[in-house]
Amino acid sequence: MAAITAAMVKELRDKTGAGMMDCKTALSAVDGDIEAAIDWLRTKGLAKAAKKAGRVAAEGLVAVALSGTTGVVAELNSETDFVARNTDFQALASNIAKVALEKGDDVEALKAATYPTGSTVDEAVANAIATIGENMTLRRVAQLKVSAGLIGSYVHGAVADGLGKIGVIVALESTGKQDELAALGRQLAMHVAATNPVALDLASIDPEILAREKAILAEKNAGKPAHVLEKITESGLKSYAKEYCLLEQAYIHDGSKSVGQVLKEIEGKVGAPVALTGFARFALGEGIEKEEQDFAAEVAAAGGTTG
Structure with a gap:
């Protein structure tokens, strides 16, 4: 029997999209013949993935x-x-x-x-x-x-427990009451789902993004004295933070307060300091270019006509 190498398994996997163990089994079954292994996988229904990989x-x-x-x-x-x-x-x-x-x-x-x-x-x-x-x-x-505290979560458009169109997790570091933290965590996760912040605060934003914001402000106010431009830039970044930075955003459940203020105020209920140390928000399909489909053309093609 021919020796089945890792390179052979990789080649078969690249060609078929089948799992590594399935590829190894296929190669062993046909004495290392790649083409025969492809046919073997096809008969088992394990090579279908490759045909669909481009979609x-x-x-x-x-x-x-x-x-x-x-x-x-x-x-x-x-x-x-x-x-x-x-x-x-x-x-x-x-x-x-x-x-x-x-x-x-x-x-x-x-x-x-x-x-x-x-x-x-x-x-x-x-x-x-x-x-x-x-x-x-x-x-x-x-x-x-978190080392102490909990991870709050929220799923929007849920189709089953923990599954939906938008998923959010937030990290709350605290030694306080778990029930109060849990309620706060869900509320904060809902806030993140609704507002889609870029970062926790200005210090957490990608330096390139901040540099671009500063450049835009400078261009809009070209010709003004340096000390005036400095104040305009500082004010502009504060406005940016209120829109895009989680801790500075107006809390969706009470627009009179920022998220940072809410965290400070709730420490009395929780019984200990509370720090929001991170968040993650995934919206289904964001950033993926979807193929534009011509429904009329599809119908015409299905009917054997080209219009």
Whole structure:
């Protein structure tokens, strides 16, 4: 029997989209013949994933999972919204988020992690593609942890527990009362879902973004004295922070206060200092270019006409 090398397994996987163990099994079954292994996988229904890999997957689900002081939000994409209602797809998204609680938010490392069935996460996705018949992509994952306190969460447009169109997690560091923190965490997560902040505060914003904002302010006020421009820039950045920085935003549940003020005020109820140390917000399909479909052309093609 021919020796099955890692390079052979990789080549077969690249050609078929099948899982690594399936590729190794196929190669072993046909004595290392790549083309025969492709046929072997096709007969088993495991090479279907490759045919679908080029299709745009911008639908699907955002999954949220919590365990103790750790929280995860993950996005698993599919081609159509219909698949998001498939219970097998829902279980896949939910299980991947649970695996990420332990493995973290490195997507490639997560794909190689062990899925509850014993395969890898990547193989579980490939098998779902073959079974359900649509391209799927594990797009991104975010994980938050606190040493004391909890991770608050909110799922918008939920189709099942922890699964929906928008998923948010927020990290609250505190030794205070858990019930008060839990209520606050959900309210803050709802706020993040509604306002989509860029960062916690100005100090957390990408320096390139801040530099661009300063350049815009400078261009708008070109010709003014340096000390005047400095004050204008400072004021402009404060306005920017109130719109895009979570701690400075007007709280959606009480517009008379900022999120930062709400955190300070609730410390009395919680019985200890409360720090909002991080957040993650995933909206399904954001940033993915969807293919424009000409419905009339599709109907004409299905009917054998070209218009």
